[in-house]
Amino acid sequence: MRSTRLIPMAFPLLLFILVVAGSGPAASSSAEAVDFASEIWPVLERSCLDCHGGKDTFSNLVVTSPEALLKGGDLGKVIVPGKPDESPLLTRTELPMDDLDYMPVEGEGLSEEETAALRQWIADGADFGDWTGTE
Ligand code: HEC
Structure with missing residues (x-):
């Protein structure tokens, strides 16, 4: 048996x-924690700045300071600390590129490593560290 x-x-x-x-x-x-200044900002600067606080500001979303990023745009908050799936700053970059809501509208999209870093940064509480914004 x-x-x-x-x-x-x-x-x-x-x-x-x-x-x-x-x-x-x-x-x-x-x-290891994701560092905003060295890992997230360069991505936003490359892919989002032109239309969100740089040459243009669509939807009143500005990415150039912690305050502006936390304030969000016309549709509301774009970052919900601890909740990546409720954070459009991330979720819109994770959509299929042919989705109407996909970000960026034009230019270089985020790589998988970049969305993963952004996801982890939000999940960990969206801590901006020493970064106080840029001009
Ligand atoms: C070529 C211009 C362009 C670029 C680059 C761009 N966006 Fe946008 N974004 C828009 C436009 C236009 C809208 C308004 C229409 C809409 O909501 O789809 C918008 C709206 C948004 C909104 C909604 C804000 C709100 O509350 O209304 C989010 C979130 C967003 N963008 C995130 C991003 C992120 C993250 C990046 C970089 C990865 C990015 N965008 C890059 C043009 C752009």
């Missing part, structure tokens, strides 16, 4: 595997 002895063994083993597998994502989300 091997099988009846295996069942009670298999259960803790399965639990163990689940716990080990489950600790994976938790471990990676505590990876």
Whole structure:
């Protein structure tokens, strides 16, 4: 009767595997914090500034200071600290490029690494660190 002895063994083993597998994502989300000034700002400057506080300001969304970014645009907040999926600053860059809401409207879009960094930065609380904005 091997099988009846295996069942009670298999259960803790399965639990163990689940716990080990489950600790994976938790471990990676505590990876090093994303630094706004060196990792996020260069992306916004390259892909968003022209139309949001640079040459033009569409939808009253300005990306050149923490206050303006947290204030958001005509449609409301674009960053909800801790909630990347409710933050249009991120979600609009993650849409398929042919979606009407995709950002940027023109120019270089965000790479997967860049959206991942932006996602983590918002999830971690959208801390601007030393960055006080730019002129
Ligand atoms: C070529 C111009 C252009 C660029 C570049 C651009 N946008 Fe926009 N953006 C617009 C226009 C036009 C609107 C208003 C229409 C709309 O909401 O789609 C807008 C609106 C938005 C809104 C909605 C704001 C609100 O509250 O009404 C968000 C969020 C946004 N853009 C994010 C971004 C981000 C993030 C980037 C850079 C990755 C970016 N945009 C780059 C033109 C641009």
